Amino acid sequence: xxxxxxxxDDNARHAAKMARRKEAKDRALDGKTxxxxxxxxxxxxxxxxxxxxFGMILRCIAHGMPCAVVQFVKGAWDTGERRLLTxxxxxxxxxxxxxxGFTWDTQDRARDIAAAERGWHKAQALIRDPEIRxxxxxxxxxxxxxxxxxxxxxxxxxRDEKPPLTHVVLTGRxxxxxxxxxxxxxxxxxxxxxxxxxxxxxxxxxxF
Amino acid sequence: xxxxxxxxDDNARHAAKMARRKEAKDRALDGKTxxxxxxxxxxxxxxxxxxxxFGMILRCIAHGMPCAVVQFVKGAWDTGERRLLTxxxxxxxxxxxxxxGFTWDTQDRARDIAAAERGWHKAQALIRDPEIRxxxxxxxxxxxxxxxxxxxxxxxxxRDEKPPLTHVVLTGRxxxxxxxxxxxxxxxxxxxxxxxxxxxxxxxxxxF
Numbered sequence: 001x002x003x004x005x006x007x008x009d010d011n012a013r014h015a016a017k018m019a020r021r022k023e024a025k026d027r028a029l030d031g032k033t034x035x036x037x038x039x040x041x042x043x044x045x046x047x048x049x050x051x052x053x054f055g056m057i058l059r060c061i062a063h064g065m066p067c068a069v070v071q072f073v074k075g076a077w078d079t080g081e082r083r084l085l086t087x088x089x090x091x092x093x094x095x096x097x098x099x100x101g102f103t104w105d106t107q108d109r110a111r112d113i114a115a116a117e118r119g120w121h122k123a124q125a126l127i128r129d130p131e132i133r134x135x136x137x138x139x140x141x142x143x144x145x146x147x148x149x150x151x152x153x154x155x156x157x158x159r160d161e162k163p164p165l166t167h168v169v170l171t172g173r174x175x176x177x178x179x180x181x182x183x184x185x186x187x188x189x190x191x192x193x194x195x196x197x198x199x200x201x202x203x204x205x206x207x208f
Numbered sequence: 209x210x211x212x213x214x215x216x217d218d219n220a221r222h223a224a225k226m227a228r229r230k231e232a233k234d235r236a237l238d239g240k241t242x243x244x245x246x247x248x249x250x251x252x253x254x255x256x257x258x259x260x261x262f263g264m265i266l267r268c269i270a271h272g273m274p275c276a277v278v279q280f281v282k283g284a285w286d287t288g289e290r291r292l293l294t295x296x297x298x299x300x301x302x303x304x305x306x307x308x309g310f311t312w313d314t315q316d317r318a319r320d321i322a323a324a325e326r327g328w329h330k331a332q333a334l335i336r337d338p339e340i341r342x343x344x345x346x347x348x349x350x351x352x353x354x355x356x357x358x359x360x361x362x363x364x365x366x367r368d369e370k371p372p373l374t375h376v377v378l379t380g381r382x383x384x385x386x387x388x389x390x391x392x393x394x395x396x397x398x399x400x401x402x403x404x405x406x407x408x409x410x411x412x413x414x415x416f
Contacts, residue, residue: 014317038414046395048250048260051267055259055289058266060413062288067413080270081263088296109222134413167414185414186400187254193394205268205275205342206246206375206393 037133037166038184039158043141043175046189053136053169054081061092065133068094068126072119072172073139075099079208094132096122099139116148130163141172144179151176158182245341245374246392247366251349251383254397261344261377262289269300273341276302276334280327280380281347283307287416302340304330307347324356338371349380352387359384366390 040056042049060067069085074097085095098119100111119140126135143149155178162168170179180186202208248264250257268275277293282305293303306327308319327348334343351357363386370376378387388394410416 011317018317035409035411038411040414041400042256044398046397047393048256048263048395048397051260051263052256052397053259053263054266055256055261055263056414058262058292059259059288059416062292063412065413080267084266084270109219109226167411180400183401185255187256188398188400189254189256189260190252190396190398191394192249192388192396193391201243203243203246203375204271205273206248206264208267 035165036184037162037164037168039162039182040167040169041141041175041179041183041186042169042171042189043173043180043186044188044190045173046191048189049171049173050081050138052187052189053138053171056167056169057085057093057134057136060134061089064092066092066131067134067136068132069096069136069138070119070123070126070140071097071099071138072116072143073099077208080204081208094126098122112143112146113148116143119143120149120154124157124161127158127162127166127168130166132166134167134169136169137171139172140170141175141179143172144176145172145174151178155179155182243373244392245370245372245376247370247390248375248377249349249383249387249391249394250377250379250397251381251388251394252396252398253381254399256397257379257381258289258346260395260397261346261379264375264377265293265301265342265344268342269297272300274300274339275342275344276340277304277344277346278327278331278334278348279305279307279346280324280351281307285416288412289416302334306330320351320354321356324351327351328357328362332365332369335366335370335374335376338374340374342375342377344377345379347380348378349383349387351380352384353380353382359386363387363390 042052057067057069069081074082077097082095082097085093096119098115100115120143123135123137123140126132140149144151144154158168159182250260265275265277277289282290285305290303290305293301304327306323308323328351331343331345331348334340348357352359352362366376367390
């Protein structure tokens, strides 16, 4: 073992390295004390945009924070998220599935626009209510992408009318650049590997 | 209006375009009928890796599918996910917080390794139980990254001993390349903008 590091050396080096890392983390946290309602965007072609939104909604529920979901694509489908929120947590979380299905299923632009506008109208009322601490606008980015809703109007509303402590989470691929600029926290979910390629269908629990 | 598209033209073009898209989507779904337990990885420096895992766990609960969580970093902290799962869903979801905190907080490699090994031992038992349909290994990628667990052993176990219908979700940044290769579904969460930069602290509901 001559010349080789002993386990004791390893442990000491590890402790020193982690002590430096802790100092850096603590420095980074200094002065970060503001409570603020965040504008959060989940976009990209990968999975997990809506799942992460629902994960945050369920954290809010766990903390007793009133919250709400507006779905812009999913309609009357029996999804897990719908069932759980409406059957178990209706006291804390409003759930509104305002979609008519994927736009390639409806093939009716006027109907899609009307559905998006109904969803946005509902969303505005929920966001304006200062009792509601988080509003998830699931797949709204699809409606913005196709021009069913005006991005400028949506962003201006969020900037001017969102109460300061309310979090708003907007999901869906192709988030407009102006929305990304306006947001506090943006995650792009990137697809690295997808099981559809291997002939696997959408699975309950994973996809819906 | 001569030469300009009328709304009727717009609608017809939209319907035709969406009909083509639906054909493509339906083709893509053809033959995708296999039920399969998936190996799912959420990695990258962005937010939402654990949130998306918890979103999937809650979908499982909604579908009545037994499931389990092992947390490799978080320990006794009072997180929203812990509170919700242990107080409301203990009948369907086992919850095991096996961590000792971030490795830069403990500064003790031997203790971190022991905690990771305890977590992995628990995870193996949960994964082997075919009644459990999804197991979330939250932040296990951190333990793999630091070499607290052997990636080769973990991957071999998942390949050889995971029941065919069980989903396993592994989260944390810096997932090993071999794990990404072995997985069915991999999402990289990429940081586009983070509120810590703007002096905002971690928020209940969003971060924990």
